[in-house]
Amino acid sequence: MTFDWNDLRIFLELSRQGRLTPTARRLKVDTATVSRRIAELERALELRLFDRSASGFTLTKAGEWLLPKAEAIQSHANEIALGLDGNGAATGCVRIAMMEGIGSQYVACRIGDLSANHPGLMVELVTSPMILNLTRREADISLSFVPISGPRLTIKPIGKFSLFLYASPDYLARRGVPRTMADLKNHDFVDYVEDLIQIREVHWLLDVIKNPRVVFRSSSMLAQQAAAAHGAGLAFLPSFSAEPDKRLVSVMKTVARAERSIYLGIHDELDGLPRIRIVSKFLEDMIRNDTRFLMQT
Structure with a gap:
């Protein structure tokens, strides 16, 4: 049994993306090449690795068996490449998944420190209202408000943040x-669109008031903050986002507050890669050092 080792790279990317077009885009080839190389790998291994459907490609049992082995090969190859680099600098792309608010209002504001110290790294920050699947390699690292689950994942709490009520003067x-x-029963509120909430923990307004009179809803936390800043009503927002916003003032801080934990998730097969270790440590150190900022009173 012989096969082209480069086909494993295509197999890994297709297993993560689930579709030909984004896989081809990531690998900088055309979709026909992806389809052909996967077919040749399946013929060489005498295994059907993917089920094809209108919604994309999903791993078969044989594909799930091959996945950790291909990941291990990729991990070792990356370590060898780093060792040959000679300067100990981590290089490559790291994709981090998190919610929109903490991604755009907190992490993105500090990522420049990481880039300055590690110019060979390229960070992709993916914000999503739902938790991306690390097992399927939709992201390399996740920051979430709930402890995600999945095979061969390491999940740990690395900090917390506080939330308060805010409104415009x-x-x-x-x-x-x-x-x-x-x-509060006599006030208007800004909130999430209830039927679009994918993670119940982000519906934090219900920690304060059970039946708020909502006048504006949005699936975007930033849109909620903007609406509150322009006088639409009260919004329950993370302090890391609302406190720096000079258009908002906090109310009832001593009686209307909540907090959420921040969980870091990494797939076990990636944990040994230098670029993953560097980015995950940066995130942990950043959140630990910003404890007073994140947990305002």
Whole structure:
């Protein structure tokens, strides 16, 4: 049994992307090449590695058997390449998945420090309202508000952040400043679109008030923040995003607050790669050093 080792690279990328076009784009080849190389690998191994359907490619049992072995080969090849580099610098692409708010309002604001110290790294930050699948390699690292699950994943809590009620000075001047939980019944709120919430933990407004009078909903936390900043109503927002926003002021901080944990997730097969270790350590150190900022009172 002989096969082209380069076909394993195509196999890995297709297993992560699940479709020909994004796989071809990532590998900088055409879709016909991806399809042909996968077919040749299956013929060489005498195994059907993927089930094909209109929705894309999914691994068969044989493909799931091959996946960790191909990942191990890729991991060793990357380590060898790094060793031959001679300067100990980590290189390559690392894709991090997280929710929109923490990605755009916190992590993206600090990623320049990582790039300055490791110019050979290229970070892809993918924001999504749902948890991406690390097992299927939709991302290399995840930051989530819930402990995700899956085979061969290492998940650990690395910090927390606080949430408070915020509104614009104009709104508070018109409607009054709430002082008690009972006062909230007379106020308007900005919230998530309920039927589009993929992770229940982000529906944090319900930690404060069970039946809010909602006047604006959005699947985007940033849109909610913008609406509140322009007088639409009260919004329950992470302090890392709302505190620096000069258009907003906090109310009832001592009685209306919540907190969420931040979990770091990495696939076990990637944990040994220098670029993964560097990025994950950067994220852990960043969140630990920013504890007072993230957990404001």
